[in-house]
Amino acid sequence: MLDEQGGISFVDELMSILDRFLEEYETQQGPFRSALERGLIVSYAVGVLHCQLDALWDALGESPVYGALHPKIVFQECVTKDELALRSLREEIMDKIQQENWFSDN
Numbered sequence: 001m002l003d004e005q006g007g008i009s010f011v012d013e014l015m016s017i018l019d020r021f022l023e024e025y026e027t028q029q030g031p032f033r034s035a036l037e038r039g040l041i042v043s044y045a046v047g048v049l050h051c052q053l054d055a056l057w058d059a060l061g062e063s064p065v066y067g068a069l070h071p072k073i074v075f076q077e078c079v080t081k082d083e084l085a086l087r088s089l090r091e092e093i094m095d096k097i098q099q100e101n102w103f104s105d106n
Contacts, residue, residue, distance in 0.1 A: 011089075014049070015096050021045050022102070035103045042102055 002008055025041060032038040061070040079086070097103070 009089075011093055011096060015100065017049070018042060018045055019100065035105045039103050 001010060001013065022038070022042070022045075026032065032041070057072050061072055
């Protein structure tokens with residue numbers, strides 16, 4: 001999660017969470033009928049993760065330690081300035097998605 005240069009990445013952990021979710025889903029609901037169905041379920045699960053992380057962030061932002069400046073605003077301003085880093089992260093995630101083979105009809 002934390003590399004030698006101080007960079008933070010939860011990509012591997014998130015991919016693992018999604019893999020475990022897919023396994024549990026298939027155990028309860030049966031095998032996916034198609035790559036599209038699997039893709040829709042993955043997309044929905046990512047949306048749920050996003051919603052829950054936003055709720056966590058908003059709850060943290062209500063702490064008086066931050067005063068009137070919500071930490072999400074500071075972070076978003078900072079991260080949107082580094083388009084190269086965002087592009088690199090998207091490529092890393094796409095490679096991992098392809099390795100997971102989530103979107104094939106196996």
